[in-house]
Amino acid sequence: MPDTLKDLEQKIRSFTPVSDSDMEFGLQFYKRKTFKKGQFLVQPGQYIRDFYFMKQGCVTFYTIEEGITRVMEFYTSGSFFTDLYPYIEEIQSESYLEITEDSIVYVISKLDALKVFDHSHALERFGRLSMQKAFINNFQRINRIKNLSNQERYLQLLEKRPSLFQRVPQYLIASYLGLTPVGLSKIRKRLSKK
């Protein structure tokens, strides 16, 4: 087990206890890969074979429909991610996973991930708990979208993930917030006047 996977190991153990032998079994399948800004992990039409852990960097998950880029999520250090629906259903992706900043990513194939879950009850539990956490995060995001104004959500993003604004152009953040670039610019102007 290469030492570079220490942070992934820590992340897993933050969810549930895992024996050293199970951990070693699981981590052996992960490959460390580096990507340059502008590269794609996923493009429309592809089948999703892999599951990812972002060690360092940033990837943007988006679609383009009728020429409009729609950002669904930015994944940064410490996040697990993939294009989950096509990954599960083994259908073609309709999305992009584009590296937005030079990144180090740990990659495990779906086949290997299933082996890991088969082999270790503890790691299956980790899978359940990490999915549970992702569920809760999404649920809370829905509530923010429904219950807060766009201005409030902009301010909250600025507070909770300030580094995004260094990493990613503003029009992508606007899309993530469900706004046009013009709309976000107006909000910023309104706020700067106070």
Added chain:
Amino acid sequence: MPDTLKDLEQKIRSFTPVSDSDMEFGLQFYKRKTFKKGQFLVQPGQYIRDFYFMKQGCVTFYTIEEGITRVMEFYTSGSFFTDLYPYIEEIQSESYLEITEDSIVYVISKLDALKVFDHSHALERFGRLSMQKAFINNFQRINRIKNLSNQERYLQLLEKRPSLFQRVPQYLIASYLGLTPVGLSKIRKRLSKK
């Protein structure tokens, strides 16, 4: 194992194979309960001890903030649900789970659910996969909220869950869609003119 749990058993098996003995072990902890319209499974201030499966009926998951009712979800037949965040974190709920239609619910305590996951790798996998499905559903809901107009989302709800409109007053559906009752009424009027 009482025969009344057949549909829960089927639901679980729709996710992953489970041996009869594991299934029997798991199902023994579920209690069948009936509730009348207007009863509450959860109210603000309570700790969440239980996880639920809706056999028949409807429950509305909402908060009241500054006098405004905000509907997060309607759970109907075949859904697993609870107020997950306080359930996990063992903090007080801030929400209501109100029975909106006479219902039959299967209930398992958190303690028993943990016993089940400890005892059976297969049922832990079921837990992972059901959570994964819930995650995907929420993710797709976020995308609908972000990418569709309110009118489109109203039409889609009408198409996908028509029975909701029989079960639940319109102002709660408006809230679920992130609209005021006035706003939803306007959309309906606009559509009826076509």
Added chain:
DNA sequence: GATTCTAATTAAACTAGTTTAATAAATATT
């Protein structure tokens, strides 16, 4: 350093929602 290209802001006209209040239609109660 000048040029080119991309991103962000601004302006103007527009739109789909909001709020508040009044009215109408259903539903529940006596």
Added chain:
DNA sequence: AATATTTATTAAACTAGTTTAATTAGAATC
């Protein structure tokens, strides 16, 4: 059946966003 209560609609004024287009600012390239 009559009354009270709750729910849904309508109207009017307002607002936070949109779209389109022009302008400015910032980055990258030659």
